Amino acid sequence: MSGARSGLSRLLPRSLAIAGVFACAFAWGNARAADAAVPTASAASAPAAAVAASVASASAAAQPASAAEATPLVAAVPVPGSTQTVDIPAPLATVSAPTVPVPDSVIGGDKIERVQVTDPFIELHTFPGRGYPIFFVAARGEWIAIELRHTDWYKVRTAGGKEGWVTRAQLQTTLAESGLEHNFGDVAFNDYLARRVELGAGYGRFHQEPMIKFWLSYRLSDTLSIESTLGQVQGVFSGTTLWHVNLQAEPWSDERFSPFAGIGIGQFKNIPNQSLVSFQTTNARLSDAIIGARYHLTDRFMIRVDYAVYTAFVSEQRSLEYRAATAGLSFFF
Amino acid sequence: MTAKSRSKTVPLLALRATAATLATACMLALLAHGSARAADAPAADTSDQVIVPGVERRDVQKPKYPSNDFEIGLFGGTYSSQNFGTSGAFGARLGYDITEDFFVEATYGLSKVSDKEFRQILPGGIFTAEQEKLKYYDLSLGYNFLPGEVFIGKNWAKASTMYVIGGVGSTSFDSQRMQTWNFGVGAKLFLADWVALRADVRDHIFTLDLLGKRSATQNPELTLGVAFFF
Numbered sequence: 001m002s003g004a005r006s007g008l009s010r011l012l013p014r015s016l017a018i019a020g021v022f023a024c025a026f027a028w029g030n031a032r033a034a035d036a037a038v039p040t041a042s043a044a045s046a047p048a049a050a051v052a053a054s055v056a057s058a059s060a061a062a063q064p065a066s067a068a069e070a071t072p073l074v075a076a077v078p079v080p081g082s083t084q085t086v087d088i089p090a091p092l093a094t095v096s097a098p099t100v101p102v103p104d105s106v107i108g109g110d111k112i113e114r115v116q117v118t119d120p121f122i123e124l125h126t127f128p129g130r131g132y133p134i135f136f137v138a139a140r141g142e143w144i145a146i147e148l149r150h151t152d153w154y155k156v157r158t159a160g161g162k163e164g165w166v167t168r169a170q171l172q173t174t175l176a177e178s179g180l181e182h183n184f185g186d187v188a189f190n191d192y193l194a195r196r197v198e199l200g201a202g203y204g205r206f207h208q209e210p211m212i213k214f215w216l217s218y219r220l221s222d223t224l225s226i227e228s229t230l231g232q233v234q235g236v237f238s239g240t241t242l243w244h245v246n247l248q249a250e251p252w253s254d255e256r257f258s259p260f261a262g263i264g265i266g267q268f269k270n271i272p273n274q275s276l277v278s279f280q281t282t283n284a285r286l287s288d289a290i291i292g293a294r295y296h297l298t299d300r301f302m303i304r305v306d307y308a309v310y311t312a313f314v315s316e317q318r319s320l321e322y323r324a325a326t327a328g329l330s331f332f333f
Numbered sequence: 334m335t336a337k338s339r340s341k342t343v344p345l346l347a348l349r350a351t352a353a354t355l356a357t358a359c360m361l362a363l364l365a366h367g368s369a370r371a372a373d374a375p376a377a378d379t380s381d382q383v384i385v386p387g388v389e390r391r392d393v394q395k396p397k398y399p400s401n402d403f404e405i406g407l408f409g410g411t412y413s414s415q416n417f418g419t420s421g422a423f424g425a426r427l428g429y430d431i432t433e434d435f436f437v438e439a440t441y442g443l444s445k446v447s448d449k450e451f452r453q454i455l456p457g458g459i460f461t462a463e464q465e466k467l468k469y470y471d472l473s474l475g476y477n478f479l480p481g482e483v484f485i486g487k488n489w490a491k492a493s494t495m496y497v498i499g500g501v502g503s504t505s506f507d508s509q510r511m512q513t514w515n516f517g518v519g520a521k522l523f524l525a526d527w528v529a530l531r532a533d534v535r536d537h538i539f540t541l542d543l544l545g546k547r548s549a550t551q552n553p554e555l556t557l558g559v560a561f562f563f
Contacts, residue, residue: 130433232512
């Protein structure tokens with residue numbers, strides 16, 4: 001009985017402490033999310049002003065072309081990364097972008113996106129990758145249709161019917177049919193918060209034995225995610241497979257270094273090696289508590305370390321506790 | 334593991350108490366979430382709009398393109414087990430191109446192992462049956478290198494790339510399951526945007542104690558396959 005009592009007194013405070021940490025982290029994360037929501041809400045309540053600003057900038061962007069027609073010697077060119085504009089001599093032969101109509105050969109139904117080239121030229125590769133040869137260039141003012149995307153490469157078709165692959169960087173400044181600059185999205189570092197599905201794998205120790213695990217998580221909100229994990233532990237005498245589904249709080253998910261905490265339930269299955277004389281498979285429910293941290297290497301890749309406490313409810317009378325520490329890599333889809 | 338495990342004797346009551354604690358924590362967290370959401374709702378109404386510009390709102394649509402970052406494929410070849418002979422192997426792959434350089438891939442493969450050679454001197458054999466099914470799965474990270482074009486005859490040039498790949502997974506046969514590291518090298522030849530041919534050399538390394546002594550084994554696999562991008 002004393003053993004049972006000590007087991008109870010040891011197990012409960014730890015669970016309480018972990019649950020407390022989890023709840024605190026979560027409440028903190030929500031408080032931060034609420035703070036962040038205020039400016040967003042005010043921005044949303046003045047959308048017309050934002051639209052007016054963007055229209056103004058668009059007409060400003062369109063102006064240099066008409067100005068170039070009137071006085072073809074000087075054009076105002078904004079210098080990236082500074083607020084100054086510098087006057088540089090405009091080229092003698094200027095292609096005035098808006099006067100080139102969309103050729104029929106580039107029109108291909110509603111689903112095809114058409115853009116106009118604003119760089120001096122864009123390079124068409126034979127395949128999506130920097131190692132594949134450039135076989136064609138499309139000049140400024142040409143309309144191109146975007147047909148397909150593969151990683152950061154876009155397959156485009158020119159007015160002349162040439163099909164090739166262009167990097168996102170080269171399409172970044174192209175103009176859409178509306179005359180506005182095209183937004184190719186998910187290139188900004190900030191956009192990683194909009195990414196929802198994460199897949200990762202890690203390696204570490206589970207009760208001093210090697211463990212590998214894979215996880216797939218879905219972000220319900222900026223600070224809350226649901227994560228399913230499949231783990232495998234290969235010991236000298238037995239192998240264990242476990243899976244669990246966690247609810248995870250990540251209060252600083254907008255930071256590059258972001259700690260998280262979670263709790264969950266799952267299943268634990270231990271199969272001893274058949275080479276042992278007597279073996280019995282253990283199949284039990286488990287609960288787990290995890291703390292860890294992510295570090296964003298890029299907008300899509302992360303390093304992740306975590307520490308977990310697993311409790312396997314082997315029978316009504318008995319539970320086993322294991323600790324595991326793993327490190328791994330994950331990425332956003 | 335069973336030998337080393339610490340076990341605790343905990344009455345049923347304690348288990349329920351733990352479960353109840355976890356459930357309470359969940360409820361608390363959800364409550365906190367709800368109240369935080371309720372708190373930021375009135376904030377949206379507080380800002381007054383002084384100027385109402387007479388500009389029509391433009392309907393801005395974020396462009397969406399079809400993409401083909403996913404890959405599904407079938408492969409076949411030979412699997413050479415260090416101790417239990419070489420057999421045909423086949424399987425399926427599911428991959429995802431993260432960037433133009435990196436990709437991840439899950440593989441499931443089937444082959445056979447045989448203890449025929451041991452049965453000549455050891456009548457009982459090692460396995461229960463002479464031939465056992467070998468199954469493996471793994472998750473690997475690959476890196477494309479040496480991209481370029483290869484020429485088929487005089488008029489055809491096709492894109493191709495080499496890749497190195499490595500990962501972890503599991504191999505099982507004869508009711509045993511081994512944690513398995515794999516690494517290898519391969520080549521892809523893209524026939525079109527949506528289809529490629531693949532050749533792959535992969536070593537599977539796992540530790541085995543079926544022959545009395547625990548030792549790491551090298552199990553190379555040679556396969557050819559076809560991959561479709563979607």
